[in-house]
Amino acid sequence: MNDSPPVAAAGWTVELGEAGDGAEFRAVYRGEDFGAPRRGLLALIARGDSVGGAPEEAAQLAARLFAEGYFGGLATLSPTRAAARALTSANAWMHRQSRADVQRLGMAASLCAVALPASKTCVVLHLGDTRALLLRDGQIQPLTADHLRPLPSGAKILTRAIGLDREAQADVVEFDARPGDRLVLLGASRAEQLEALLRGDSPQILAQNLAGSGGAALVLDVRGVAAPEIEDIARDFADLPLRPPPQEGDTLDGFVIGRTLYRGPYTLLKRARDAVENRDVVLKLPLPAMAQDAVFQAGFLREAWIGARARSRFLVDYLDVPRERRSCLYLVMPYYHGQTLEARLKETPPASLAEGAGVAASLCDAIEDLARKQVVHRDIKPENIFLLSTGEIKLLDLGLAALPGLGEVRDDLGGTTRYMAPELFKGAAAGPRTEMFSLGVTLYRMFSGGAFPFGRREAFPLARARPDLPQWLGEIIARAIAADPGARFADAAQLRDALEHGLAHQNWRAPNRRRFDPATPWRIATAVLALLCVALLVWKR
Template sequence: MNTSAPVTAAGWTLDAGEAAGPEAQEFRALYRGEDFSAPRRGLLALVTRGDSAGGAPDEAAQVAARLFAEGFFGGLATLSPAVAAARALSSANSWLFRQSRADPQRLGMAASLCALACPASKKLLIVHLGETRAYLLRDGRVQPLTTDHLRPLPSGAMVLTRALGLDREAQADVVEIDARPGDRIILLGAALREGNLDSPPQTLAENLAKSGGAAVVVDIRDVAAPQLDDLAADFADLPIRPPPQEGDTLDGFVIGRTIYRGQYTLLKRARDTVENRDVALKLPLPAMAQDKVFHAGFLREAWIGARTRGRYMADYLDLPRARRSCLYLVMPYYHGQTLDARLKQAPPVSLAEGAGIAASLCDAVEDLARRQVVHRDIKPENIFLLTSGAIKLLDLGLAALPGLENVRDELGGTTRYMAPELFRGAAAGPRSEVFALGVTLYRMFSGGAFPFGRREAFPLARARPDLPEWLGKIIAQAINADPNARFADAAALRDALEHGLAHEDWRSPPKRPLNALMLWRALAGALALLCLFLLWRR
């Protein structure tokens, strides 16, 4: 993309210029997220340089740029730009590393990379490894943003210590910049030489490329200031209408019975006559329009559900925009029941059954964590047990998205499952999720009782003396009031449960045998007291 006109991307307004250097082993590019169906990723500018000591240096430079861009824009929308960049870098490095070992024509194939990301955030991101360079020009001063990853040899020659394809794992330097209007970022395939740096971006890029290698120049006109509503732009313009009744038809869905009714939402079974399938429709009730927090949560659930897929998440089905006449969500109709319904049934959840549910639930929370999603409302009502034995996490309306810094989060969750630190203003994270998991597991095994009274915590053994002692200790650690005393994350909780199942006794604590001598002494003492009482009465 070679442009002298302003570029708008993810809330940024930029001027950009690019130019090729004199060497074929250098490559430069400007990519827009909207060209990859990822508009919130904004603009990506980069310069790559193939290692001349390795095979196919020109190919290495071009492939490194393309793979990194595809990985960055193709990453999950819930990921922070830094995490998306790290994963893209790892993927590109793996491909180059394999090729440099498997193909004789590409032996030693490696590439330096320096990238500037302008995502939907107020911060710019610089990713760098190798001998490409980035500079910040601010208020007339030039500031290097990168350091070359080079090591001198005894001969005086310099060799790369970091590059894509050089090692099995790639280590990059990542720099975040609080951008200001008027900032200029310069990416180069070689060192910056002194000279006039005030030319227009395209002119400066061409001048720098003549003597300093491939060049990209980006000027910041306006800093991005995206709003929370951007997350749900696809759904925000849809009206909230009175819910349909059983037998009605809505957008090709024949409405069936009510599955669940809450204060703000209604879950209905329906038949999709267009796709010939059974579905569940989650419909907002008119009262939601008056509650901005719940309305935003419903839109957020729609946004997250449309962009993340996983074996433990309820699937959200896509509908053509022309088919949808009002706001609602569409999910497959799952056969099974919620954990809340199960824990109210006889017999109580056994150790074997509960351990299977607990392991899957921990895996589900970790799967969300890898996507940088914090559920924030884990409880039996939001856990669906499929008849196949699998589970699905429901209701992402209160989910936090720590990877997207511009998303403002209100205090969210169900009070009796919320970790104490959340009420003191702490951000939700892995340890607060562990607390909610602990309360949920306690309720699952106890038959619905909560672990806390007004003044004290109730050990699991009080509700289920038939369960092993180690299980109660694990749950007690998960619901510890001190977050640092809890398991670090759901994976650590799962590991503790698996260790208990593999190495501890499954049986309940043995009851103390009766001591015959103590029993006779107690009886004798009671008889003596009775005799004294009778004598006193006389």
């Protein structure tokens, strides 16, 4: 591993260093090499013990059996449960061999392993006399304790090891990793070794220094952490209470509360000043009514997870607040300068073709970006579109989003009724064409100045509300909100292409309409009278 490049797996980026002799087995495995990419990385050190004289084999067998069991476990198992089952299986095999094979008599092995799955949470499993340490913010934190019992002679014997007893019991430690963390696995430790952790050496140099006087060392420097899984968010939020919303002037967890920006039936948006990080933010606070609605509780959790995982320049950012800082449930977002599209609809004049086309193109890009991340927003509407003062847009409120590409199928009816495609009310699944319907209604309202395209029994063409806009724009919007899903644009990219084609190749002005002349009826009446007079004269002759 000398001068090896960083290793990346399941969202993690780690720099590695390793050193040691053959008496202790050390390895780093990647889940994708076992057909289990979401298991990420597994780093371990094993030290063997055997009356039969094969400690190196014991260490290698323990490590490999454990790794194969961990990566080969059911995908539905959490990393911690997968590790526990792998340990049970490896222990059973080695225990049988240590009794049945003379060459492997008394075979056992200490093991210390750290798993970095597709989650921000590390899992450390340990039994025996190997050990794990965490260096964070200049402080050394032991993660394990030796399983040794001193004898009257001064020697020490193992009390736990793989293969030592019929059942193996390991210590398991879970913690949320941060970029900058340094994890160290050792076969043995001494005071001078621990002092070396603080010198700031590269992972490889540190590993060599730690293993220089015997033993083995494996060093992992965390450079990038996996995005949190929804289970991570659920765990973080599980014990957080719903409290009455704070009032203006109150302080909550270091946030100085400002004015109310929005109040809905289930949530409240408050402007605040983060006195800890020195920044302006918006707090999204659940109201007591949410406690009675499981759908909205799940939506709040989903919004936090998607916001942390599906980063995009078109999505509102969700700021991470350390678990130890929180005293209750809320989400934190930056404070953006601008207004919602709904607020823009209340202003005059309504959007021009140039202004509206710019917003429409950005919305298409935003929806396409979400689609690439396997997210269906399901609630596209002016209220959930924020127009930044810089000219960019942000999509708000991911609480109703669906994740079909990530295995989540939602059968609840989500969205705002007047923006929902007709087929959704018949049980159809949300997808790109239902998003196009919501987008079409939104664009109609933007250009019309707030009117909806549908009445009780009829549809209103855009030309009725905005005769000054070109006909091709109305045709694009009409196609987006077609009742038949197959007649709509297949996705946002198609709608954007049609819009760009219209801007580039079509007339920007409305179709020519003959101006009404007030004298025209009199001219017609005069002509009719003249014809009657001629007819009378002819008839008298």
